[in-house]
Amino acid sequence: MATSRQPWNVPGVILFSHGDLSYEVDLSHPLVEELAQSRLGERTVPAFERTEKKRLREVIVRSLPPTSSDEPETLARMRARLREEAHLATYLQYPRIARILGPYEVHGVLYIVSDRVEGTSLNTLLTYSQMRGKFLSPAFCLYVGAEVAGALHNAHTCKGENGAPLGIVHRDLNPARIFLEPEGGVILTDFARARSLLPGRVATTLPRPQGDVFYCSPEALLCEETDPRSDLFSLGLVLLELATWRHLYSMAHLRPSDLEKTLTKKAKAQVLDAAITAMEAELPGHAEDCILRAATFTRQDVDEITEPLAHPLRSIIRKLIQRNPEDRYPSAADVEADLRAGLAALGTPYGPKEALDEVLISLTGASMNRGVLGPTTDSPLLADMVADEDILTERGGTP
Incomplete structure (x- = not known):
């Protein structure tokens, strides 16, 4: 069972959950305040993959809303492009290539989770x-x-x-x-x-x-x-x-x-x-x-x-x-x-x-x-x- 919450309103917000894992916005990251939502609602944020009891690792989460009142066809094509990127990444299983996990769709919101590369x-x-x-x-x-x-x-x-x-x-x-x-x-x-x-x-x-x-x-x-x-x-x-x-x-x-x-x-x-x-x-x-x-x-x-x-x-x-x-x-x-x-x-x-x-x-x-x-x-x-x-x-x- 997957659940989703609206981001950006309270500290420690959970973007969405999938099975036993949840994805929590990393509000301590210096880039969080600088990241703006695109005109069609796309967001990219640092986050933690976690269980109910502890944080497991750092990740990056990109998301796209289900609809756009202004440009629905453009948004639909963007969602298709993001899905294809995630699909392609399933073949790129190599230690020196950053991984993409997902995609996950929760209440219509499309989420792509990827490694947050340190260094x-x-x-x-x-x-x-x-x-x-x-x-x-x-x-x-x-x-x-x-x-x-x-x-x-x-x-x-x-x-x-x-x-x-x-x-x-x-x-x-x-x-x-x-x-x-x-x-x-x-x-x-x-x-x-x-x-x-x-x-x-x-x-x-x-x-x-x-x-x-x-x-x-x-x-x-x-x-x-x-x-x-x-x-x-x-x-x-x-x-x-x-x-x-x-x-x-x-x-x-x-x-x-x-x-x-x-x-x-x-x-x-x-x-x-x-x-x-x-x-x-x-x-x-x-x-x-x-x-x-x-x-x-x-x-x-x-x-x-x-x-x-x-x-x-x-x-x-x-x-x-x-x-x-x-x-x-x-x-x-x-x-x-x-x-x-x-x-x-x-x-x-x-x-x-x-x-x-x-x-x-x-x-x-x-x-x-x-x-x-x-x-x-x-x-x-x-x-x-x-x-x-x-x-x-x-x-x-x-x-």
Whole structure:
């Protein structure tokens, strides 16, 4: 028997109960007061999974109301999208991928419960290293990259009940989606924007980049077909930034007018179409710059931006961020193998303990340089809610 209560009115409120378990809002979490309800009633909150006598663990709970007087069809599609995300997550049973539990529907309210990942995102670790004024080590980058590549390989090779490949592509791999746990393990989070071949999967309203445009592959930005090699490009951008603080799409030293002159007539039309799509999808203002850069960067640009890196990290990242997917690694398993071989070649063991030690040193240095930092509020809690442009519109398609 499942029960539900209205949230947000009294301390220690129980969102809903299912069997012997209840889900209680974590009112002590610093983000609770900052989280607003979306216009269609979607909420994302930190919570505790608990029994009647004690709290068991921390989780994240997302919810959608049963109806909307203003946009009932839009809300229904959002609920379908959230259900599909939960369904897809049942196949992603891997230690380095954050889990989704559920869905639960109680009195018409749809709840999705997921792990609340403890630790610090790579996004915050980048900030720490910049404040400290020192790059994270090649060993750290090789270790993190290998762990993420392993998680991607698991996702990319998932199969359904009938043994058919599910064709999962994350599509939103960026530093905010990758966490270093308190024990030094690496966790990949948030497959909310993933593409898959699940039966009944539906197409998005626009052929548009699905994740943070600053980490999208060229084919995603130019509204072309994406596949697992698109995730590998994104991983390459993450590792490049982690190791050098630089980004292939940064155009601070480039004039857009000069880049446009290098485009063929066909490429110019493609860039224009992609820019229009980005505008219609209300993507961030820098999306147009990323699209132009994705269409114009050369192999020489890749070689130049990776030149400061030491071997083997340099050669691995170079192969990951080639514009043509055929020039990249064929699979995440191949990436993981090269990263682990590179790590072993360093001659000194490097794993979770060493990664955590390095991060603590980086945090200490950052604190000394810029004043004491407070505790991080990193959390997948801030992952994007289901947006209108993510809504699926056709049965049998692939987003």
